[in-house]
Amino acid sequence: MLQACLNGSRNRNDHPAIPFTSEEIAIDAEKVVRAGAAELHIHVRDEQGSESLEAIDVARTLLAVRERVSGIPIGISTVRSIVPDSGARMQLMRSWKVLPDYVSINIREPDAEWIIATALSLGIDVEAGLCSEADAERFAAMPGCEACLRILVGIHEPDSGRESAAVRQIQRVLKRVGCTLPILLHGSERTMWSMYIEAMLQGFGGRIGLEDGSMLLSGITAKDNEELVQTAKLIEGRF
Template sequence: MLQGCLNGSRTKSFHPATPCTPEELARDAEASVRAGAEELHIHPRGADGAESLTPDDIGRALLAVRGRVPGIPIGVSTRWPIRPGGRARQADIRGWEILPDYVSVNLVEEDASEVIGLALSKGVGIEAGVWSVADADRLVRLPEAERCLRVLIEINEQDEAEARAVAEGILAVLDRAGIALPRLLHGYEATKWPICRMALARGLDSRIGLEDGAHLPSGERAADNAGLLRAARQLASAAG
């Protein structure tokens, strides 16, 4: 499975094609699905352009995107810094009426188990975000671990050898614990393409998009998310 991560916390100063408003997300989602995305991960914004988890902002973004790509699973981030930040953001999540198909929850955050339980109580799937071996250890000890949709292995290291070593360590923890959940493996910036190739070689899901970086495997700057997704599909075809 190839997921499109359309914006993250990026702004148009990072790349002018970064989608921010519901309308921009909807247009970009349609182009990304045509380019090969099978799922989408988005960070909705408020009217001021800041990341938001309020029911209104989440609902507007989801309705706009679903109007363009019906049937495509859509996930949103619950990361700790999104306003109002910290545990206070749980009140917004609790108030959601229009629900994403899944949310990503970072195990490194102190209320991860609470957010996982809250999302599950609303019938929302969980991408358990694991950045390190320590995060993987936390995940395998959670009673809710096997109820998650997948493990989202997020590699932030910028040295390729170090990035691969961290990924191998996380995978080893999951294997030893017998965690049979699907695994989505992706890198960030300098390591996004090496880790994408690692995911392909392992038969794992992956993701690509402006959230993780703007450059193509050639080093050229991509025009948009669709260009990044087409490049990932070409890598997958070349890898057989």
């Protein structure tokens, strides 16, 4: 499964094709789905282009995307930097009238348990983000962790080995506790493509998009998310 991460917290200084408005995000979503993406991961923006969890911004974005790519699962980020106050973030989530299919929640964040519980209580699936063995241990100890949709493993430091040592450490913890949730693997910048290739080798899902990096394997900057996804599908075809 290929997930496209369209924008993240990046701006147009990072890449001119970063989509901000709901219409830009929807157009980009249609392009990457046509190119082969099976899911979407989006950082919702307000009308000024700032990241937002406000109900009106979430609804506007989700409705615009679903109008163009009906039936494609859409996830949005709840990263703490968007709304640092835990209570305010949970209150905003409870105010949503239009719901995403899933939310991504970083387990390293101190309020991860609360945000997970809030999402699940609303009927929203959870993609649990792990970046380290410590994250995996914490996640495994959470009551009801198996209720999550999947685990998103993010590895952001290059490893000279054929497979990432950090991925192996996380897998060992999950195996020890009998966690059988699906895994989606991703990197960023220097690790984006190596982690995507590792995902293909191990039979995991993979994630590609301008949130994670803009370089093609050739070292040339990609034109947009569509070109990144097209490249990812070419690689997938070799496995």
